[in-house]
Amino acid sequence: MSEAGAGNIDLTRPKIIGTSVKRVEDPRLLTGHGRFTDDVKLRGTLHVAFVRSDHAHARIDAIDTSAAAEMPGVVGVYSAAELDQMTSPVFATSKMKDYHATPVRALASGKARFAGEPVVAVVAESRYLAEDALALVDIDYAPLEALVDPELACDENAVKLYDDLPGNVLVSRSFGMGEAEAVLAAAPQTVSGRFRFHRKSPTALEPRAYLADYDQGSRALTLYASTQVPGIIRDCLVDVLDMPGSKLRVIAGDVGGGFGGKASLNPEEILVCALARHLGRPVKWTADRMEDLLSTSQSFDEIVDAELAVGEDGRFLALKADILGDVGAFSIYPWTAALEPMQVAGFLPGPYKIENFQANVRAVATNKAPMGPYRGVGRPISAFVLERLIDMAAKKIGMDPAEIRRRNFVREDEFPHKIGSGIVWDRSGFLDCLEQVIERADYDGLRRHRESARAEGRWFGIGLASYAELTGIGSRLSAAPGMPINTGTESATIQVDSSGAVTAHFGIASHGQGLETTLAQIVAEEMGVRLEDVEVVQGDTAAVAHSTGTYASRSAVIAGGAGTLTARTLRSKVIEAASHLLEADVKDIDFAESLISVRGTNKTMSLRELARAVYSQMGSLPAEVRAKVDLQASEFYDPHFGTTTCATHLAAVEVDPETYKVTIHTFVVSEDCGRVINPLIVDGQVHGGVAQGIGAALFEEVVYDETGQNISASLVDYVVPSAAEVPPMTVHHLDALAPSTLGGYRGMGEGGTIGAPAAIANALSDALGHLDVEISELPMTPERLFRVVEAAQAQKGE
Amino acid sequence: MSGKHRLQLRVNGVAHDREVEPRLLLSDFLRDELDLTGTHVGCEHGVCGACTVLLNGDSVRSCLCLAIQAEGSEVTTVEGLGSVDQLNSLQEKFREHHALQCGFCTPGMLMTATDLLSKNKQMSDEELREGLSGNLCRCTGYEHIVSAVRAAFADKGGDGS
Structure with a gap:
């Protein structure tokens, strides 16, 4: 591509990109002056409380809201009978064959399909009063059999969640390359297992919150939302509410984390909009933690049966996997139920050459909260399965885990490389990351430490995990298979206003990533202005004509690319205007740190002076020049395919043989995220991702009992790791340029969560190797670990 | 009512x-x-x-x-605590060390750290992690929060290291 690489970056100007500048967001967030959705207070706001289904699966026979409606302070009580009149259902459609879409509605209509599904909405003058009235709503349920086990849900005789669908399997796909079955059958060595990753909740610290404000005079609706995807929500609500986009604005102000849990359309955001328009008053809903754990999209609920064939020299010959994703009660908008299980399959071959590959994927509906994206989407499961198989194979043939990986990575001279699922790795430091971890973590020293610990009878183990992922995915691919919306492009609009201030508008929606800072760094450096002179507007559908949001490790790459191109265009306009105003040749104009000057002279001009001349002093420029140097620019960027980010994680763990408590002794990451925009922010993203990976590996699990009740809907039962559980960790970067993105950036927001569970699972297996334990289930809580060890001992005794 | x-x-x-x-x-x-x-x-x-x-x-x-x-x-x-124009020393440490991302846990984290700073002369990293363990952060992995509070203790002259 012509715009490839970072070759045209001016090396003579001071560097802003690559510097750990302090974040623009911090002063407001450190002083309590952030503006999260629940902080927005509008006069006359009404508050919503939901009656949520206490059945996992039930027919709704009758709803009596009369007593609740009589309560003082209650303005209205609504069920699907009313909401189905005000809104139309949303379907996450897909071009995929053998896929069945299911409706997303504001309130359960006819049937409740998971415990926690909103059935009735009470609207009152305060949240306290709305909650008071909940107890007076009377709902007649006719309970149906709850489908909790995804394998049983696949059975053709199982009770159906949707009567109009042939069964509960919403997606069924097979794909591959080569002859996996035949090669496996004839292979010198094979390893296999059934791998189980249990359900997780994204658990952003800010619970979901929505506030809809309908202005009757202009018939315009503004939704303040804790969402990662204001653009997707706006474009969807246009249809749901039958309103033009010009009258519908979605603002994601400060958003308290998302991790995928705020990246889909939720019933509650449809509801507040519909009721605000209906009632003519602002309507707000803020989840409490229990509601959030019950109803926010969940993830990682996968069963994978996989087998790897290996030659005696350690070469991977074939890989086969059957993947069953438990996608919960409906196919989420816009990502569909295919998102996670398909990604598990797509990324399963990892950064390795495996010529024969076969994957069979199914996504099955059950009576649980819907599955949606969560940091890493599928890849944490892919890495867990493959990296476990690799360690099992290394053990079987007596090879060091680092060496078997070295022998199988796609090599520098083999890029671009298409893996068996069809994904193409453009170029990335697969081997370099491994070697850097081996060196920086002192792998040999750790191995000596392990031997001495073992000599003392301690359970100490080391685990490696390497992975590769596609980030900054462009328009030729879809963030989810067959999805009908475009997530591969971004535009930016930058203007110098009549006061000389620079405002850059983007379609992304930062929710902790520090994009107001990193995008300002890019604009400042590319345009030639000081960082503090750039105002970044984002998280607001009014900012640009088309936007989606921030998810899938895309924003730095795609919005960064759009910002780069736009800043360059605007820079050339500023320089052209300056050349006329300062009567100098364009090539003699310098524009740096917000100051315009003529090289070799003392002639200078501020951006404010230039803007005043262009906008206000009508005689200052010839008409034909003025038309060309309007001080704004808008450019569009599409990385087409995206780029490959990779990393190797190393974990060393020790298990207490008495309590089965796991202590992480060492955690080291080496990653290739291309050109680093802000080193502190990048490190912070990796730390946070690893902490969530540690949670996924050792603590966090959404537990449904056999009746489909979520019995982990508090932070006492759903254990998010604290500072005491997360160890110190070190992060290293290759700092190499990505070849196929503008500016050389790669996405890196999710990677920490991809590598950590696999590395910890391998370290635990290494620590417990003498007990014949292979970890094939996560999270490995102390109780589960105890049972696994007991089971292995019992089998040994037989 | x-x-x-x-x-x-x-x-x-x-x-x-x-x-x-x-x-x-x-x-x-x-x-x-x-x-x-x-x-x-x-x-x-x-x-x-x-x-x-x-x-x-x-x-x-x-x-x-x-x-x-x-x-x-x-x-x-x-x-x-401090203001947007004049952060206090703890807030400044949080900013320097990138101890916040989405900022939702940050006010509570700052108040707990203020309490720890007022009641302890110095704290080891392990004690700090224990002291902060009642405040969940989902973004930072705590590494930079621990660095920031450690630096605030050092500034206070607790251990000077």
Whole structure:
């Protein structure tokens, strides 16, 4: 591509990109002056409380809201009978064959399909009063059999969640390359297992919150939302509410984390909009933690049966996997139920050459909260399965885990490389990351430490995990298979206003990533202005004509690319205007740190002076020049395919043989995220991702009992790791340029969560190797670990 | 509805005299009655620590505390620390060390750290992690938060290292 690489970056100007500048967001967030959705207070706001289904699966026979409606302070009580009149259902459609879409509605209509599904909405003058009235709503349920086990849900005789669908399997796909079955059958060595990753909740610290404000005079609706995807929500609500986009604005102000849990359309955001328009008053809903754990999209609920064939020299010959994703009660908008299980399959071959590959994927509906994206989407499961198989194979043939990986990575001279699922790795430091971890973590020293610990009878183990992922995915691919919306492009609009201030508008929606800072760094450096002179507007559908949001490790790459191109265009306009105003040749104009000057002279001009001349002093420029140097620019960027980010994680763990408590002794990451925009922010993203990976590996699990009740809907039962559980960790970067993105950036927001569970699972297996334990289930809580060890001992005794 | 109670207290040095329902939570009083929305509510069951404020100098969960329990007290919220133009030294350390990402846990984290700084001369990293373990952060992995609070202790002259 012509715009490839970072070759045209001016090396003579001071560097802003690559510097750990302090974040623009911090002063407001450190002083309590952030503006999260629940902080927005509008006069006359009404508050919503939901009656949520206490059945996992039930027919709704009758709803009596009369007593609740009589309560003082209650303005209205609504069920699907009313909401189905005000809104139309949303379907996450897909071009995929053998896929069945299911409706997303504001309130359960006819049937409740998971415990926690909103059935009735009470609207009152305060949240306290709305909650008071909940107890007076009377709902007649006719309970149906709850489908909790995804394998049983696949059975053709199982009770159906949707009567109009042939069964509960919403997606069924097979794909591959080569002859996996035949090669496996004839292979010198094979390893296999059934791998189980249990359900997780994204658990952003800010619970979901929505506030809809309908202005009757202009018939315009503004939704303040804790969402990662204001653009997707706006474009969807246009249809749901039958309103033009010009009258519908979605603002994601400060958003308290998302991790995928705020990246889909939720019933509650449809509801507040519909009721605000209906009632003519602002309507707000803020989840409490229990509601959030019950109803926010969940993830990682996968069963994978996989087998790897290996030659005696350690070469991977074939890989086969059957993947069953438990996608919960409906196919989420816009990502569909295919998102996670398909990604598990797509990324399963990892950064390795495996010529024969076969994957069979199914996504099955059950009576649980819907599955949606969560940091890493599928890849944490892919890495867990493959990296476990690799360690099992290394053990079987007596090879060091680092060496078997070295022998199988796609090599520098083999890029671009298409893996068996069809994904193409453009170029990335697969081997370099491994070697850097081996060196920086002192792998040999750790191995000596392990031997001495073992000599003392301690359970100490080391685990490696390497992975590769596609980030900054462009328009030729879809963030989810067959999805009908475009997530591969971004535009930016930058203007110098009549006061000389620079405002850059983007379609992304930062929710902790520090994009107001990193995008300002890019604009400042590319345009030639000081960082503090750039105002970044984002998280607001009014900012640009088309936007989606921030998810899938895309924003730095795609919005960064759009910002780069736009800043360059605007820079050339500023320089052209300056050349006329300062009567100098364009090539003699310098524009740096917000100051315009003529090289070799003392002639200078501020951006404010230039803007005043262009906008206000009508005689200052010839008409034909003025038309060309309007001080704004808008450019569009599409990385087409995206780029490959990779990393190797190393974990060393020790298990207490008495309590089965796991202590992480060492955690080291080496990653290739291309050109680093802000080193502190990048490190912070990796730390946070690893902490969530540690949670996924050792603590966090959404537990449904056999009746489909979520019995982990508090932070006492759903254990998010604290500072005491997360160890110190070190992060290293290759700092190499990505070849196929503008500016050389790669996405890196999710990677920490991809590598950590696999590395910890391998370290635990290494620590417990003498007990014949292979970890094939996560999270490995102390109780589960105890049972696994007991089971292995019992089998040994037989 | 239940009758209202008179509540007199000082918040960030400012005296307030209000009539409130006895069931009103301190967190809701601060956010909804006084518009001090810097105190965040993350779980409403006392686990996440986002709503931590100082009550007469001790860190408490304002979601587990009724407003009327603060009668006659001095409450300090994040708004009572430094300002946007003049961060206090702890806030400045948080910024320098990139100890916040989405910023939702940050007010509670700052209040807990303020409490730790006021009551301890110095703390080891292990003690710091234990001391901060009642405040969940989902973004940072805690590494940079520990660095920031460690630096704040060092600045205070605790260990000078």
